[in-house]
Amino acid sequence: MEKLKIFVLLFTLLSCSKLWAADYNASIFGIKSNGTTLNTTAIQKAIDHIHEGGGGHLNFYVGRYLTGTIELKSDVHIILHEGAILVGSTNVYDYNIDSPYRSLVYAKNAENISITGLGVIDGQGRQLAYNVLDQVHKGILEDPLKYDRSAKYRPKGICFRECKNVKIEGITIKNAAEWVQMYDQCENLEINNITVDSKAFWNNDGLDIVDCKNVLVTNSFFDASDDAICFKSHDENKMCENVEVRNCVARSSANGIKFGTVTKGGYKNFKIINNKVYDTFRSAITIATPDGGVVDNILVDSLRAYNTGNAIYLRIGARWNKGRKGTMSNVTIRNLYAEIPASKPDAGYEYEGPVEDLPRNVSPASIVGLPGQYISNVTLSNIEIVYPGGSNPKYAFRGIKPSDLDGIPEMESAYPEFSQFKELPAWGFYVRHAQDIKFENVVLTAKEKEYRPAIVFDDVKGAAMSGMEYNSPGGGKKVHKYKSTGIIQKK
Incomplete structure (x- = not known):
């Protein structure tokens, strides 16, 4: 009881000091x-x-x-x-x-x-x-x-x-x-x-949170010519942890919400809830660890993205890692809706994203680890992504033959962006070097006919798919598996 009285007294004094601050x-x-x-x-x-x-x-x-x-x-x-x-x-x-x-x-x-x-x-x-x-x-x-x-x-x-x-x-x-x-x-x-x-x-950059603890970002608007809301880790002995971003709107000529690029320590315990991204050149949500950092326990819930170059990009790289191996696990993305345009989504803004090396048709959402460094335990639930479709194999082509898929470079030391691989073999999702991936109630729509399958699994160990819906003129192949095991598809 005495301790409680002391606490109440201290709280009262602190409250009064703020009230009476000069x-x-x-x-x-x-x-x-x-x-x-x-x-x-x-x-x-x-x-x-x-x-x-x-x-x-x-x-x-x-x-x-x-x-x-x-x-x-x-x-x-x-x-x-x-x-x-x-x-x-x-x-x-x-x-x-x-x-x-x-x-x-x-x-x-x-x-x-x-x-x-x-x-x-x-x-x-x-x-x-x-x-x-x-x-x-x-x-x-x-x-x-x-x-x-x-x-x-x-x-x-x-x-x-x-x-x-x-x-x-x-x-x-x-x-x-x-x-x-x-x-x-x-x-x-x-x-x-x-x-x-x-x-x-x-x-x-609109906002950079670097190796911080206990962060709450709410009810804010970001319009930036670089990443709008960005988390970084500059110290391998530190990390960003216990962070919540809620009820925000972001527009960017880079990424809407981004983990990275510098990721030496990593990120743990994040909630990204009920946010909106629009007119954004790169990804609505990017989670990357190219510098040896740990990514663990990330929740992205109720993200809506309109006119953005890419919906989701998850990536492990090996750029400035000094021999340390980055890890990414326990990522949940749910209740996401995204519309991807055929044209440049930030066209007309004062500082646009760069005109990238082409050829490349519209890129899919991607989950890309490295050989032996798998992105693991990712759940994608209640996702809907609308693509323009209409990819032209005579303009840029990536087939699904073994030689085509093996020809996709690892690019482990490159700057991690969804478009870094140029043409990819899927129009909806490309998953490579990953394990224990769940797709639950995912709707993928292409407005025009696609030459590529909707989803490609390449070196994936375990993927459970249920409630999937694929919409594209002329049908086309839905799922292609290569060097992958334990891919289970349920209605």
Whole structure:
């Protein structure tokens, strides 16, 4: 009973401390809202003052607040009220560019921090990226340019490293010069009801969750020129775990929801529930482990995808794994509906996905491991995927003869994307190097006649199929098995 009283007292004190946390208006620190005065030093002074005083709220009201890198510290809560815009400087030297965590808003080892409100963070990323390129071209900054993109100096919008008890709510984040936001090795992260609109330049990932624990992402909208919602693992001794993404909408010129690409530690205990993906160049859901990481206990439920280049891509690779073997098991994808177009799904957006090497007809959903590294225990339940069909064997052909199937390269060290193999021998699902796969109530529809079978199993050990439905003009072969055992088909 005494312990309970102590707990109640501590909880009351904590609640009261939050209720009574000091409130500060940005203007009392000399922070200007005219959009032209550089406020970096003044905003940082405000954050430091609040932090040193035990914490509180820093309120920004209507106006444009120009700044370079600011560091958020423990117990400081930024509130961007409606009409307040935190505007990123377009001068690269106003940022912490010598840090691996260069960003507009930065935090490391901070606790109990938040950015909330109905305001906006605008990174002015396109002009900032062009200015970075200008400095590189002039020889002032050294950067090995690739496709003239310069990844070394462009700052992110938000970058928090090893922080605890983080809340991001209500705000709009737009026009980052690189990834919009990255949370790296953070614990107890809540992101709710935010809007991300960032098509300013290349590498504009909407959200990157890296090796974090206990993450909840809800009720948010992401429109990004790179992966919209992305999970990564940069440390082989860490992993992303206990993550839930619910009631979100994503649009991307890459992948809608993606595990990877860097996957050194891995992912465990994920729930991806009731989300929507549209106008997305690559896959609605990609789960990849090319760098030796572990993928275990992943649930994707009620995902709807419209006008997306691919529905599902599961992949084990061997790229930067340093001899470690990646594993993927216990993945459940259920209640998924996807419509795949014949044309480029992100055509007309400011930054489109690349025009890939062709020829290639529309690719199937795929589950592709490596020889001896099987993707295992995957359940696909209540799935419906609508394809355009109409693949042309005279344009691109992959048959089902042994020589055709053996000719599909493993590509273990390649960047993992659903289109990496070019033409594949199935139009609905291609499953290779996998075991214990379940198909339950899966409907595959091709609008036009297909020369390929609906499903191809290649080196699969155990697949149970029930309630399958194949719809395509002219019928055609439904299932082809090659070097596979234990493929059971039930009505």
